[in-house]
Amino acid sequence: MSAPVIEVAGLSVRYRTAKGPALAVDDVGFALSPGERLGLVGESGSGKSTTVLALMRMIKPPGAIDGRILLEGRDVLALSEEELRRARFARMSLVPQGAMSSLNPVLRIRSQFADLFAAHGERADGHRIAALLARVGLPAGVADRHPHELSGGMKQRVCIALAIALTPAVILADEPTSALDVVVQKQVLATLGRVQQEIGAAIVLIGHDMALMAHFVDRIGVMYAGRLVETGPVKAVFRAPRHPYTRMLIGALPSLTERRAFQGIPGVPPSLTDRPPGCPFQTRCPAAEARCRTEAPPARTVGPGHEAACHFAEAA
Amino acid sequence: MYLDYVIRRFGIMVLIFALAVTINFALPRLSPGDPVEQQLSQLMASSGGQVGDVRAMVESYRQRFGLDQPVWRQYLDYWAMVLSLDLGFSLANYPERVGESIAGAMPWTLGLLGMATLISFAAGTLLGGLLAWPRAPRWLGWFAAPFMVLSAIPYFLIGVILLFLGAIVYRIFPAGGGFPFELTPRADWATVSGILWHATLPALSIVLAQIGAWAIGMRGMLVSVLGEDHIVLAEAKGLTQRRIFLWYAVRNALLPQLTKLALTLGHLVSGAILVEVIFSYPGMGYRLYQAIQSKDYFVVQGIVLILSLSIAVTMFILDLLYPLIDPRITNRRN
Numbered sequence A: 001m002s003a004p005v006i007e008v009a010g011l012s013v014r015y016r017t018a019k020g021p022a023l024a025v026d027d028v029g030f031a032l033s034p035g036e037r038l039g040l041v042g043e044s045g046s047g048k049s050t051t052v053l054a055l056m057r058m059i060k061p062p063g064a065i066d067g068r069i070l071l072e073g074r075d076v077l078a079l080s081e082e083e084l085r086r087a088r089f090a091r092m093s094l095v096p097q098g099a100m101s102s103l104n105p106v107l108r109i110r111s112q113f114a115d116l117f118a119a120h121g122e123r124a125d126g127h128r129i130a131a132l133l134a135r136v137g138l139p140a141g142v143a144d145r146h147p148h149e150l151s152g153g154m155k156q157r158v159c160i161a162l163a164i165a166l167t168p169a170v171i172l173a174d175e176p177t178s179a180l181d182v183v184v185q186k187q188v189l190a191t192l193g194r195v196q197q198e199i200g201a202a203i204v205l206i207g208h209d210m211a212l213m214a215h216f217v218d219r220i221g222v223m224y225a226g227r228l229v230e231t232g233p234v235k236a237v238f239r240a241p242r243h244p245y246t247r248m249l250i251g252a253l254p255s256l257t258e259r260r261a262f263q264g265i266p267g268v269p270p271s272l273t274d275r276p277p278g279c280p281f282q283t284r285c286p287a288a289e290a291r292c293r294t295e296a297p298p299a300r301t302v303g304p305g306h307e308a309a310c311h312f313a314e315a316a
Numbered sequence B: 001m002y003l004d005y006v007i008r009r010f011g012i013m014v015l016i017f018a019l020a021v022t023i024n025f026a027l028p029r030l031s032p033g034d035p036v037e038q039q040l041s042q043l044m045a046s047s048g049g050q051v052g053d054v055r056a057m058v059e060s061y062r063q064r065f066g067l068d069q070p071v072w073r074q075y076l077d078y079w080a081m082v083l084s085l086d087l088g089f090s091l092a093n094y095p096e097r098v099g100e101s102i103a104g105a106m107p108w109t110l111g112l113l114g115m116a117t118l119i120s121f122a123a124g125t126l127l128g129g130l131l132a133w134p135r136a137p138r139w140l141g142w143f144a145a146p147f148m149v150l151s152a153i154p155y156f157l158i159g160v161i162l163l164f165l166g167a168i169v170y171r172i173f174p175a176g177g178g179f180p181f182e183l184t185p186r187a188d189w190a191t192v193s194g195i196l197w198h199a200t201l202p203a204l205s206i207v208l209a210q211i212g213a214w215a216i217g218m219r220g221m222l223v224s225v226l227g228e229d230h231i232v233l234a235e236a237k238g239l240t241q242r243r244i245f246l247w248y249a250v251r252n253a254l255l256p257q258l259t260k261l262a263l264t265l266g267h268l269v270s271g272a273i274l275v276e277v278i279f280s281y282p283g284m285g286y287r288l289y290q291a292i293q294s295k296d297y298f299v300v301q302g303i304v305l306i307l308s309l310s311i312a313v314t315m316f317i318l319d320l321l322y323p324l325i326d327p328r329i330t331n332r333r334n
Helices: A048-055 A081-087 A109-119 A126-135 A140-144 A152-164 A182-199 A210-216 A234-239 A244-251 B002-030 B035-047 B054-064 B071-083 B098-132 B139-150 B155-169 B189-226 B229-236 B241-266 B273-278 B284-293 B297-325
Strands: A006-015 A022-032 A037-041 A063-071 A092-095 A170-174 A202-206 A219-224 A227-233 A300-303 A306-308
Touching (some): A006 A048, A022 A048, A022 A063, A037 A048, A037 A210, A048 A063, A092 A152, A109 A126, A109 B241, A126 A140, A126 A152, A182 A210, A210 A234, A219 A244, B002 B297, B035 B054, B098 B139, B098 B241, B098 B284, B098 B297, B139 B189, B155 B273, B241 B297, B273 B284, B284 B297
Parallel strands (some): A022 A227, A037 A202, A092 A170, A170 A202
Antiparallel strands (some): A006 A022, A227 A306
8 A cells, every 4th residue: 555645643623612612523533545535424413524624624713623634744734824725625625515505606617717726826728627627527618607507416517627626636525416416416426436536536525325425435434423433445344334333324224125114323413512421322322331331432443444433343 | 688688677777767757746746835836925025025916926937837737738848858858947046947956066966975985885895894804803893893883873963073073173174065165166286175175074974974884784794605605615725815805705795785885876865965964065965955945846856856867877787787796697587
């Protein structure tokens, strides 16, 4: 394996609130080699999007980021404002969550490419923009359109074209398909995967659709209450999930072969300001024991590149 | 598509104008009191009742101003007059023509109120934008606070205070008028500085009263724009703060401000009558005030008509500009 393009260790995001600090992301760590695809799944509020924003160092006060983010060996949290600005999109880009509203409604698509190039000291000619649009399957005429003249899928493709424009080493895709219908979702995801491979960037894909995710990523990370509770190669995790939460998530997926009642996970995630002691999942875990209520489980290696933060990970 | 839009908007403008002319014609005729009799009774009072045959005079005046005709005839005549840009005579200052009277007052109002409004719009909008911008310097909040307080005070009260301080206590500025009495207007520096010197206090009272309101409006809009997704992407793209502020935040927050500006400019004359009255400024507001006091129908009608027309025209211009500012607007109907 070559040197990782991004290495995250002990990443935490804390918000100061009236009810005390809210820990939105808690001690998250992972590393990606060039071209690798990591998927982060988890329910709403589990800290997926916050993790991505923290990687871009875009958490606004009263939020604060702790930990270490090494992007191609450089410490993102130690960069100056100007260095950070120059690194954004050039080395690490973002495909935003709300593609419908992520483009400036009053500027033509052309200008939204042009200002990206200008901000990074590059020339923006029509050919370059047309070539980028072509790579995501859009006609060159889109450059002269305003966002409201494009469909949701087209807007998302524009966002992908923007994200690869400066050939970054890492692409962070925050639920890039959540606003699209199922057919378009697959197409857009395929486009994202193709261009990501072309430029050789690593990708962090966020989603809550585990099935869609399973087809796309190499590795999967399951987040719960701000923690990365299980990571591993996508096959290993699906075949032998080691964390009860992962097991229950996979168990909740509808199956085409088996006819059975739809299964959910009872209970709700804990409040971020008032976390239970011990394991964050103990309040909903069917296998919780006395130890889980007092002692937070560290990540345990359960296979090659496969870790789970459960006291009983090996036993599962 | 744009042409369709322009034609539609133009149609609306014409419709508003026709309505304005009609209402303008009807209103004075519905109000109590007869202008001819009032003029004559004033004349009689001042000359001790020695004016001869009052009845004959009333008749001749009525004839002179066309008031003896049936109403529909008067209405058509009124349209003919309006369309030939002839607004008739002033009743109070006969034989002065209404058109001349308005033409004499218009530049003063446009100059004073137009400039004051544009200045407070520009300064207030920028101030409000910066107030909402997280990276703006801290002291700006303190700087803006007095304007917020002033925006709660009616402009004519500020005008009275400024008049008292600037012209009576300290005698720095003139207490009234639009121009030094002793000068004849020429295109030279003395004329310009004379005009500016006289315009300072009235303009200041408007600017001080309005800046806060512009700033509050802009601040609110900008705060909501800053919460939108495209700001997040702009920041992620590594754009400079300046570019994000001007082209992603201010640019998008400006629309309601511009609507408000156009409305304010349209209402310019009526909006600040009291400022012109306080400073005896020779503009349209002051003229309108005088005309209402002396029941000078034709002048009131003329000014109100110009007013409605100017509102209709500014709205039309704004409608033409809107699609350039917000590309979503022309398409909305189609």
